[in-house]
Structures are given as C-alpha cells and as structure tokens.
Amino acid sequence: MQLTVDKQPQATIVAASGKLDAAGAPELETRxxxxxxxxxxxxxxxxxQVEYVSSAGLRxxxxxxxxxxxxxxxxxxxxxxxxxxxxxxxxxFDNILPLAADRAAALELLK
Amino acid sequence: MLAWSMTNDSADLARVLDEVDERxxxxxxxxxxxxxxxxxxxxxxxxxxHHAYDDAAVHRIDLQLEPGEPFxxxxxxxxxxxxxxxxxxxxxxxxxxxxxPIGGLGLHLLAQMGMRLSYRREAGRNLVRVDFPEA
Numbered sequence: 001m002q003l004t005v006d007k008q009p010q011a012t013i014v015a016a017s018g019k020l021d022a023a024g025a026p027e028l029e030t031r032x033x034x035x036x037x038x039x040x041x042x043x044x045x046x047x048x049q050v051e052y053v054s055s056a057g058l059r060x061x062x063x064x065x066x067x068x069x070x071x072x073x074x075x076x077x078x079x080x081x082x083x084x085x086x087x088x089x090x091x092x093f094d095n096i097l098p099l100a101a102d103r104a105a106a107l108e109l110l111k
Numbered sequence: 112m113l114a115w116s117m118t119n120d121s122a123d124l125a126r127v128l129d130e131v132d133e134r135x136x137x138x139x140x141x142x143x144x145x146x147x148x149x150x151x152x153x154x155x156x157x158x159x160x161h162h163a164y165d166d167a168a169v170h171r172i173d174l175q176l177e178p179g180e181p182f183x184x185x186x187x188x189x190x191x192x193x194x195x196x197x198x199x200x201x202x203x204x205x206x207x208x209x210x211x212p213i214g215g216l217g218l219h220l221l222a223q224m225g226m227r228l229s230y231r232r233e234a235g236r237n238l239v240r241v242d243f244p245e246a
Contacts, residue, residue: 022157055217082142083143091220091223
C-alpha cells in the first residue's frame, strides 16, 4: 500500500494506492493515526488507486472513523472503483463513512 | 480445475493470492468475479491461518478452483473442526460508529456478495466449498 499525504487547510488528504488487506490495512491505520495525533482530525481518503478492500481493510476504516470522531473531526472517502464501492455498500459501511465521487465533493462533506 | 497448495502462513497466502490473480487474469471473467475469488480466498484462508491451529507446526492447505460453470472453489485444511456456515459470529452493523464491534465481517461479506458456502469434515480435514453467483 502506497500512501501520499497532502495537508490542506480544510482536511488532510491521504491518497492510497494498492490493496487494503491484512498487509495494507495496518499501514493505512498507523499512518492515519499518527496524522490524527498531530492534529489532523479531518481526513479525506482518496481511494481512486485502491483496487481491493477486504474485511481487514474495513476493520481499519472503522478504527479510523472512531478515532477521528473522538478527536472531534470527520473522515470521508472519495474516488472508489466500482468493485470497492460494492464492498462498502454491501457491508453497510456507506452508512458510517461518507463516500464522495471526487475530492471536491468529499471536502464539502467534511466542512 | 486449477490447484494450489500453501502453508498456514500469511506470507504464503499473499503469494498464492497473487498467483491466483495471475492465472485468472487472461480468463474472460468480470472484474466483480475476480474480486470475489480473491476475497473468498483471503477471508477464508486468513481465518484458517489465524484460528485453525493450536500448535506452531507447518500445515498444508489445499485449494482448487473450477473456473467453468458451475464456478466454485474448495479449501481443505487439517485444522480444528470449524464450520463457517454455522459457527461464525454474526456481525453487528447497526448503531453509531463508536458502538460497533470490530471484526466478524469476512464471512458476512461473502454471504452478502451472493457466495454460497458448504462444509463437511472428512478424514480429519475441513472441506469448504464456495459457489459463486452467476457472473
């Protein structure tokens, strides 16, 4: 999993690439938790380059959603490919994590 | 019928999942079905690796994939008896974020994606078959 961080005034954008599975999920979780500790409590995860999410990945997203919430912020995802979007809706995660088409729409959700 | 063997080790699981992807790549399968195959193997084999064995020994796990019609795969392991169609805890998805428990999602995902699991215990091995929904 490759992660690129871009700190913007409205939110910290984390662009992820690769597979959010048992190997990739801890990488995303550790990086984002560090960002939250540094004060980034509004996180935008750009998943345009994420090709696969397993239950291990969903678990990490849930952990991060809880962490930003207790830090008084929010978490949104954008750019999901159709197969990944299916997994998010089938698992009911679209009810707890806002899914946006692109970064601009996601930033609106985090306002 | 395609077949692979692996050991109860996460690194070996990663190797096999990539090999399966490579074998399926040239086949005329939808992205959804390729995703489903990886997810089924990932979830079920991760369960076997992390929960089926009480010892530190190396165990062999056998996989077979029938990429025709019906399209199905089987997993055989010599771990503790575990029936994924009966013994899995139901996931809790309702309620606010902070109240949701973490975990228990993998088998739920497979069921929600339309995969049908069947199980039998035979000669000291767990045999799990996964039938995939129509492409």
